[in-house]
Amino acid sequence: MIKEFRKNRMLFLMMVPSVVYFFLLCYLPMAGTVLAFKSYRFDKGIFGSPWAGLANFEFFFRSGKALLVTSNTVLYNAAFIVSGLVLQLAVAIVIAEMGGRFIKKAAQSILLFPFFLSWVVVGAIVYNLFNYDYGYLNVLLQAMGLPQQDFYSSPGWWKYILLFFNNWKYVGYNSLIYLAAIIGIDRSLYEAAAIDGANVFQRIRRITLPLIVPTTVIMVLLSIGNIFRGNFDLFYQLVGTNGLLYDATDVIDTFVFRSLLGSQDIGMSAATGLYQSVVCFVIILITNAIVRRVQPDYSLF
Amino acid sequence: MTVRQTAISLLLLVWLAALLAGCSGSKDNGGASQQASPSESNAGASASASGEAAKPDTSKPVTLKMVLISDGAPDSDLVYGEINKKLKEDINATVDVEYIPFADWQKAYSLKFAAGEDFDLIVTATWGQFADYARKGAFMELTPGLMQTYAPQTLASSSQEVLDAGTVDGKLYALPMNYREISVYGYVVRGDLMDKYGISSIDSLDDFEGYLKAVSENDKELVPWEATSYDNWIIPHMQLQDLRDRYEMGTVGVSVDLATNRIVDATESDPAALELYKRMQTWNQSGYISKNSLVNKVSSKDSFVNGKSSAFLTNLLDANAAYQTVMTAHPEWDVRFYPINTSNKVVANSYMANGMAINAKSKNAERALMLLDLFKNDAWYNQTTTYGIQGKHWDVSAEGKLVLLADSPNYPPDGTCPWGWRDERYYLTSQDGLPNFDDVMKSQRDRVFNTPLNDFQPDLENIKTQQAALSDVSSQYQSPLTLGFVKDVDKAYAELLAKRKQAGFDTLRQELQAQIDKDVAN
Numbered sequence: 001m002i003k004e005f006r007k008n009r010m011l012f013l014m015m016v017p018s019v020v021y022f023f024l025l026c027y028l029p030m031a032g033t034v035l036a037f038k039s040y041r042f043d044k045g046i047f048g049s050p051w052a053g054l055a056n057f058e059f060f061f062r063s064g065k066a067l068l069v070t071s072n073t074v075l076y077n078a079a080f081i082v083s084g085l086v087l088q089l090a091v092a093i094v095i096a097e098m099g100g101r102f103i104k105k106a107a108q109s110i111l112l113f114p115f116f117l118s119w120v121v122v123g124a125i126v127y128n129l130f131n132y133d134y135g136y137l138n139v140l141l142q143a144m145g146l147p148q149q150d151f152y153s154s155p156g157w158w159k160y161i162l163l164f165f166n167n168w169k170y171v172g173y174n175s176l177i178y179l180a181a182i183i184g185i186d187r188s189l190y191e192a193a194a195i196d197g198a199n200v201f202q203r204i205r206r207i208t209l210p211l212i213v214p215t216t217v218i219m220v221l222l223s224i225g226n227i228f229r230g231n232f233d234l235f236y237q238l239v240g241t242n243g244l245l246y247d248a249t250d251v252i253d254t255f256v257f258r259s260l261l262g263s264q265d266i267g268m269s270a271a272t273g274l275y276q277s278v279v280c281f282v283i284i285l286i287t288n289a290i291v292r293r294v295q296p297d298y299s300l301f
Numbered sequence: 302m303t304v305r306q307t308a309i310s311l312l313l314l315v316w317l318a319a320l321l322a323g324c325s326g327s328k329d330n331g332g333a334s335q336q337a338s339p340s341e342s343n344a345g346a347s348a349s350a351s352g353e354a355a356k357p358d359t360s361k362p363v364t365l366k367m368v369l370i371s372d373g374a375p376d377s378d379l380v381y382g383e384i385n386k387k388l389k390e391d392i393n394a395t396v397d398v399e400y401i402p403f404a405d406w407q408k409a410y411s412l413k414f415a416a417g418e419d420f421d422l423i424v425t426a427t428w429g430q431f432a433d434y435a436r437k438g439a440f441m442e443l444t445p446g447l448m449q450t451y452a453p454q455t456l457a458s459s460s461q462e463v464l465d466a467g468t469v470d471g472k473l474y475a476l477p478m479n480y481r482e483i484s485v486y487g488y489v490v491r492g493d494l495m496d497k498y499g500i501s502s503i504d505s506l507d508d509f510e511g512y513l514k515a516v517s518e519n520d521k522e523l524v525p526w527e528a529t530s531y532d533n534w535i536i537p538h539m540q541l542q543d544l545r546d547r548y549e550m551g552t553v554g555v556s557v558d559l560a561t562n563r564i565v566d567a568t569e570s571d572p573a574a575l576e577l578y579k580r581m582q583t584w585n586q587s588g589y590i591s592k593n594s595l596v597n598k599v600s601s602k603d604s605f606v607n608g609k610s611s612a613f614l615t616n617l618l619d620a621n622a623a624y625q626t627v628m629t630a631h632p633e634w635d636v637r638f639y640p641i642n643t644s645n646k647v648v649a650n651s652y653m654a655n656g657m658a659i660n661a662k663s664k665n666a667e668r669a670l671m672l673l674d675l676f677k678n679d680a681w682y683n684q685t686t687t688y689g690i691q692g693k694h695w696d697v698s699a700e701g702k703l704v705l706l707a708d709s710p711n712y713p714p715d716g717t718c719p720w721g722w723r724d725e726r727y728y729l730t731s732q733d734g735l736p737n738f739d740d741v742m743k744s745q746r747d748r749v750f751n752t753p754l755n756d757f758q759p760d761l762e763n764i765k766t767q768q769a770a771l772s773d774v775s776s777q778y779q780s781p782l783t784l785g786f787v788k789d790v791d792k793a794y795a796e797l798l799a800k801r802k803q804a805g806f807d808t809l810r811q812e813l814q815a816q817i818d819k820d821v822a823n
Contacts, residue, residue, distance in 0.1 A: 039762070040415075040437065041437045041438045042414040042415065042434070042437050042438045042439040042661065043437075043438030043439070043661050043662075044438065045417070055766070058766045059765070059766040059767075059769040059770055062766060062767075062770055062804070062805065063769075063770040063773060063804060064800075064803050064804075065773070123598075124598070127593075127596065127598070131592075131593045131596070131597075132592035132593055133524065133591065133592060133593060150592060152592070152593065152595065152596050153592075153786055240595075240596050240598075241530070241595065241596075241776060241780070242595040242596045243595065243776050243777040243778060243779075243780045243781045244595065244781050244786055246776075246777045247777075255773065258772065258773050258776055259769040259770065259772055259773045260769055260772075261407060261772070265765055265769075266411070266415055268765070268769065
């Protein structure tokens with residue numbers, strides 16, 4: 001241990017800031033989790049407040065929506081992960097294979113741009129595309145002599161709309177990571193393959209894809225770790241307070257926000273936070289165990 | 302090779318830490334230690350008060366911090382600069398005002414207390430869960446001793462009824478405004494359109510329907526009614542509660558029969574509810590209500606003022622403001638306001654509809670109370686904080702009405718949250734408001750009905766679970782019904798009732814009824 005430390009002094013030193021950061025901002029606050037079991041009083045603080053047992057968890061499960069919103073959260077996130085993975089890989093590979101420097105940079109910038117828009121702005125764009133009275137799509141439908149579509153009262157559309165905008169926003173940014181991995185691949189492999197007569201598809205299948213599997217696995221593991229957390233901004237800004245769509249679009253985070261906005265009960269929000277954390281933790285342990293069993297080198301720990 | 306492996310495993314360790322951290326939910330500050338100083342200062346204060354009615358000691362200069370809910374005003378610093386000059390002379394203190402913006406104010410407000418921030422004064426109100434915060438120990442108790450020593454003028458000028466409104470479980474936690482506020486809800490419509498279609502007055506939902514029908518058939522470029530969140534609360538609130546002599550209790554979502562003090566579940570037991578939902582569905586399908594009303598981020602009022610829609614519903618004060626805005630740009634619209642409740646009983650708001658409280662952790666509670674005493678009982682302080690600097694932002698007309706001067710937009714009347722110390726003695730009505738403003742107000746005041754429930758402060762601790770579940774049910778199932786967005790009203794109505802039952806409405810109702818019975822008996 002000491003030998004190890006002495007040998008890699010510089011590396012340990014480089015790690016100190018992040019260790020301190022995580023200890024102060026992530027490990028210390030974990031003590032605050034007790035709030036989930038407390039009936040919070042402002043004058044007594046977190047540790048002095050009276051215990052509440054499991055009362056803070058009750059509303060979530062009593063609502064009868066715990067199952068619905070949990071499964072919505074997981075299914076949406078699973079769809080985001082799978083579709084995101086495919087699209088991001090595809091974009092990264094296409095950009096890497098592109099010849100012209102100008103086209104390459106232009107394509108990358110265009111794809112990256114939506115990442116810098118806030119969800120509030122995206123929400124406004126979506127509203128102006130889909131609303132009934134003067135939405136762009138409805139104006140178009142009318143002009144073509146087709147009947148108008150009332151998107152905001154038809155839950156069926158929203159799965160696709162949410163999926164589309166989530167990918168639209170993140171594909172450019174996340175593909176950068178895969179692009180970096182691809183650029184890191186030894187060029188001589190491709191040259192050798194070209195000499196052997198491999199065409200572009202064979203090169204992608206036999207060289208690029210196998211070599212970026214570790215990066216891919218880590219990226220997927222990281223996103224699976226958050227599979228029980230709905231992206232609040234996405235769902236709240238795009239759907240808003242439209243009760244008609246809730247069954248199709250409600251995730252844990254939006255549901256909790258709506259239920260507790262009136263009462264502002266800190267204990268109850270801490271309780272749902274803890275619920276999400278525990279399930280996330282279990283999921284990450286399981287996935288990591290599976291990955292380790294299949295290919296030990298790729299697992300996170 | 303080993304170096305690289307170590308590096309990678311270290312990197313992974315950091316990632317793992319990040320993962321766990323990301324998963325760790327609540328981000329609070331690890332429980333800053335709390336000091337319970339208020340009890341000491343209280344004890345000291347009451348001791349000195351019981352000794353002799355000594356003049357408070359103001360030899361040490363202090364700076365008070367006051368938290369208000371408002372988007373602020375450009376001239377706020379200027380106005381409070383003047384206030385501070387005088388405060389320094391009067392009580393050797395100055396005040397720093399911090400505004401919590403309206404957007405998401407609930408979050409910021411509760412964080413002020415949860416984070417243990419250092420401030421002295423804060424606005425509170427029934428609409429801001431006053432009783433809840435008081436019970437959770439957010440506010441300092443204002444003991445009779447403290448009041449006698451540091452707020453004698455307030456004790457003299459406030460009736461017992463006013464002070465009772467700020468009392469929770471027998472203890473005074475806030476000083477309510479000394480102003481009987483009545484929320485008068487009504488239709489705001491365009492007179493030019495009414496004249497065009499021969500509609501003489503809007504006295505009922507039928508008349509309003511006639512107006513919307515005429516507009517939707519003849520003025521294709523206008524949306525008849527946008528019906529965003531506030532409006533769509535007003536319609537059922539008026540039709541099912543106020544016009545049937547029931548009193549809807551603030552944030553809890555139940556109403557009480559004024560004659561018997563029994564909770565009436567109008568949504569379930571009153572056939573008028575289903576009738577109303579059916580009518581709204583007809584309106585929706587006929588295009589009287591905008592198809593966007595559930596999602597529109599532009600308020601009905603803004604849409605109306607900008608000439609995009611023909612009507613909206615609001616309270617009298619807001620209507621008055623809209624009237625003044627439109628008068629300058631489009632006097633030809635001839636904006637009119639028709640109150641909905643023209644003959645039934647009127648329940649005035651609790652005095653605690655606005656009030657001021659002192660932070661339980663305030664270090665200068667005595668001086669803060671003295672400041673409130675001045676703001677509440679001194680005409681100059683009261684009107685300057687409410688309307689700005691006289692002669693620059695406003696003035697008084699010969700008839701004693703408020704005249705706004707050119708600089709007024711930089712400090713709009715009542716715009717910076719001086720509501721907590723509003724007082725009937727100093728509050729002015731505006732000169733260029735709605736022509737029927739005074740008549741409407743008088744008609745309402747004549748019908749005020751006093752109910753013991755006015756100042757009832759429900760204790761929600763035992764029913765917060767049900768309250769949270771019901772708040773979600775109302776958003777998902779009730780709002781679409783009240784705006785007619787459902788295809789099969791009967792089915793959606795049955796579903797709403799079932800979901801409410803499941804969310805624990807009966808428990809909530811029983812608990813509240815028990816609390817009401819106890820309150821009325823006292």
